[in-house]
Amino acid sequence: MRIAPKKYVSNSISSNDYEINCNSNTWNFSQDNEIATPNICSKSKILSSVNKDDQEIKVKCSLQEWLDFVESSALSLNQAKYSIEKAQYIANVQEFNVSVQCSFDIFVFLPQQRVPLVPNSVAIKSSSIHFTEHIHNEPTKVDDESCIGNYKDAHTLFCEKSGRYHIKLDILVNFLTIKKNGVGFATPKATFNHIRITVPKNCEISIVEPAIKEKNLVHEEIDSVIYSTKSCSFPPISYLKIQWTDLEVSNDKPSSSSNNNNDFGIDLSSSAGSGKQMKQTTTSTKVNEQTKINVNQNTVFSVGEDVVVIYNSMKYEVVSGSVSSFEISLHSSIKVLSVDGSRIKKWECIPVLPLVNLTDVPTPRANEQIVKVLLESSVEDSFTLMLTGEIETATSGEIEFHSIKCKGLEITREKGFLVVESTSNVEVEQMYRDKLTLIDKTELPRELVSMTSGPLLLSYKFLDPNYKLNIRVNKPNDLGVLVAFCECAHFIATCSSEGALLYKLVFRIRNTQQQYIRIAIPHRFDIWSTIVASKAVKPAVDENNSLMIPLNKSGGEKGIQKSFDVEIVYKHQKDFEFHNQGELDLVFPQIDIPISTLLVSLYLPKDYKYNLFTGNIKEVSYFSKQPPTTEENQMPQANFEINQFNSNVMPQMAQMAKPKPVIYLGGGGGGGGGINDDTSGLKPVKVNIPTFGVHIKLEQLLVISTQINISTKYYTKRKCYCC
Structure with a gap:
């Protein structure tokens, strides 16, 4: 054992x-x-063979043995x-x-x-x-x-x-x-x-x-x-x-005078002539413990567009006895979405039809419904029930709120608080109230405030759950707002001594709704790389030949919108032809998102001297803020020293302190990584463009759908021969 x-x-x-x-x-x-599994073994000799290739077992037996086996198996299958x-x-x-x-x-x-x-x-x-x-x-x-x-x-x-x-x-x-x-x-x-x-x-x-x-x-x-x-x-x-x-046991005893008289055997009733004899009895009455419950309500009417969402929290405090089911009465206009709480076995919503005495009168529509909640076990201390519902309304107009109350003889007291909040651009005005006391929002309990998500417009308290509230909702016309914004942009252009032009555009963006950023490039180009939030994405072109890059949505905790970076690398299909002297014109595209701060970096060949740069952007000695995503972020300390050095010299003479190999950018499409129609619809690779040569810095604040034009004159440096 x-x-x-x-x-x-x-x-x-x-x-x-x-x-x-x-x-x-x-x-x-x-x-x-x-059911038991049949397990029958024949007494006769059974021949079997196994095929190792297909793992099949072949059994040879007589017909009588097979019939006996089937009959025995049928009997075993019915055996428990x-x-x-x-x-x-x-x-x-x-x-x-x-x-x-x-x-x-x-x-x-x-x-x-x-x-x-x-x-x-x-x-x-x-x-x-x-x-x-x-x-x-x-x-x-x-x-x-x-x-x-x-x-x-x-x-x-x-x-x-x-x-x-x-x-x-x-x-x-x-x-x-x-x-x-x-x-x-x-x-x-x-x-x-x-x-x-x-x-x-x-x-x-x-x-x-x-x-x-x-x-x-x-x-x-x-x-x-x-x-x-x-x-x-x-x-x-x-x-x-x-x-x-x-x-509870209670003893009902006769009065002391009756007890004293009975002790002496005196019949008082007979002396009075009533003919009835008083008997001394002791009764024991058993009374079940009566259930008594107090209810505290917290209700939120969340007014949105075409719908009012209702959040109702009921806290049952069991004073005596126990309870295993609840009933809640509410108006039929409320559509119950969910009933939540611990140890809920099931819940159902039942419409209550009014009584009609006349048989010819059609059955009227129910104005009340009962939500019945059944628990898995009885509750003897406290229980919290969360009811969620909604009321469909017009965009503007009057709305009547009916009370939500508990039903049952065990409910001895029911009180609570009520608030009206807005989750959209609506104006709420009170028209009528009954059995509701208007209070300041600072008097609301903390549990109710934690249930809200928008501004509190009206606050009430009640001691009688049979309240009524009428409000008027006015929905003003919505205005267009900015749904995408570029905090900082960094445009980089590298020109080789052979005239190959390579561009890199870096944007730091916050976005809530916009799906694409559109970049209008004024010349023919070859896309090398498109990166959004460190991930390669597929570019597209709209009917106006504008480059379309898909955007992410800015997310974050507690409503904080986090920014992300967008990088585009492309090459000008036509190379620039350098002469002994001439004029260099560079054009950067416009985008459909406002830019707060635009930073431009030009890397030009060192074999030429350049005059002042003109255009709709100003040349500066150093940037007023750190560019969003460049190679400078990878080595901050070294680049800080370089920026300090560059800020003390002429912009035209500023050189990159870190030596870089000379990379030939000539040839259509970048040599072996050429671009053709066969790569359409594929994700590109991430490309870092070379930055060497004379470094020119330009900066502009608040750029809104503007094309950036930069122009300068250049001439060949004179060579000095020493004897």
Whole structure:
């Protein structure tokens, strides 16, 4: 015999300096009595062969053997593994738990079976197994081969042989709640089931699951302690739940004068001539504990465009008794979306039709609906229910808000707060209110303020839930706003001594709605790279031949919009032809997003001298802010020293301090990485353009859909020959 170890899976609570464990003692064990698998072996010789290639087994037998095998298999398929004939439970409520003596009468039809008995969240004190091979005989022999063990989440009988088993278990079960007024545990499904429970107090015992209404309750006083005992049979179920409620005993005794007169045997009624004799009686009245509940409401009416979303939080405070279901009354115009809370078993919304006495009158439309909420177990302290609904309205007009209230005789008091907020551009005006007191928003409880997401327009409190509120909503016309903005842009152009022009545009953007950034490049170009937030994206071209780059949406916590970088690298298809002297004209494209600060870097050949740069952007000695994403960000300290050096010399003579290899940019499309129609629709690679030569800096504030034109005159440097 093997005794299962104790195991508690529960919440620990302290009561009277002792630790009490409470749980529901459920299991997930499947109680479906599976059909036995046929296992027939022929007595005759059977020839077989195995093909190693296809792993098929070929069996050769006679026709009679095959027919016998089919018949035996058909009989085995209809045979169950086991059946629990009787299950009896004798429970005694103790100080910290409930002691239950379980007795099971089990018929096992096939050997080596597993029969779940009780969940492993209960503790087994002792167990016994008796066995007989004949089902019709009473088990008297102690079975040493079978045992009780843990399998999955149940204490399980492991039986070796087929026959009849008689199992006895002495277990300890935790209470359902800390008030010690209920117990429940999972049970195996048996044909005959019986429960007897004894509680050491004067109480009313109820079988909750399954719901059984029987009046066989016995109260007995032993050693000045009243014991309440209830016994009943119940149908095959998978969970047994019992609760008990204290009873109040009141003795109605006669007055002192009557007692004194009766002690002397004087009949006062006969002397008065009434002919009736007064009798001294003592009555005992049992009164169930009456349930009393206080309710605090917090309601938010969130006014949006064409809809009002309602968030209603109800906190039930159970003063006395217990409750396992709630009813909420609300107007039929409210569409209930969800009902949330802990331990909710189910909820439903039922319309309430008004009474009509005339048969010819058509059935009117329901103006009220009831939301019924059923809990998994009774609540004895507090419970919070969250109801979410909506009311469809017009964009502008009057809206009537009806009260949301609890129903039931157990509701002794109901009060709360109500606010009206806006989640769109609407103007709200109060038209009428009844049984509502206007208050300042600073008087609202913190729990209600945390439920809101927009500005609070109206705030009320109420002591009577039968309130009414009419408001007028005015929706003004919306104005266009900026949905994408470029904080800083850095335009880079590198021109080789052979005249190849390579451009890199870097944007730092915040975006909420815009899908693409459109870049109008005024000349023919070859796209080398398009990067958005460090990821390559596919570029596109619209009907105006503007380059389209898809944008991300700016996200962040607590409404903070994070910026991201967009990089475009492209090459001018036509190379610039340098002469001994001439004029160099550079054009940067315009974009459809406003730019707060535009920074331009030009890298020109060192073989030429350049005059002042003119155009619609100003030449500077140094940038007023750090460019968004350039090679300068990779080595900040070194580039800081370079910027300090460049700020002390003429802009035309500023050189890159870090030596770089000379890269030939000539040739259409960049040599081996040429661009053709075969690469359309593919993601590009990330390209860093070379930055060497004379570094020219230009800067402009607030550029809005403007093309940047830069022009300068150049001439060849004179060579000096030394003897």
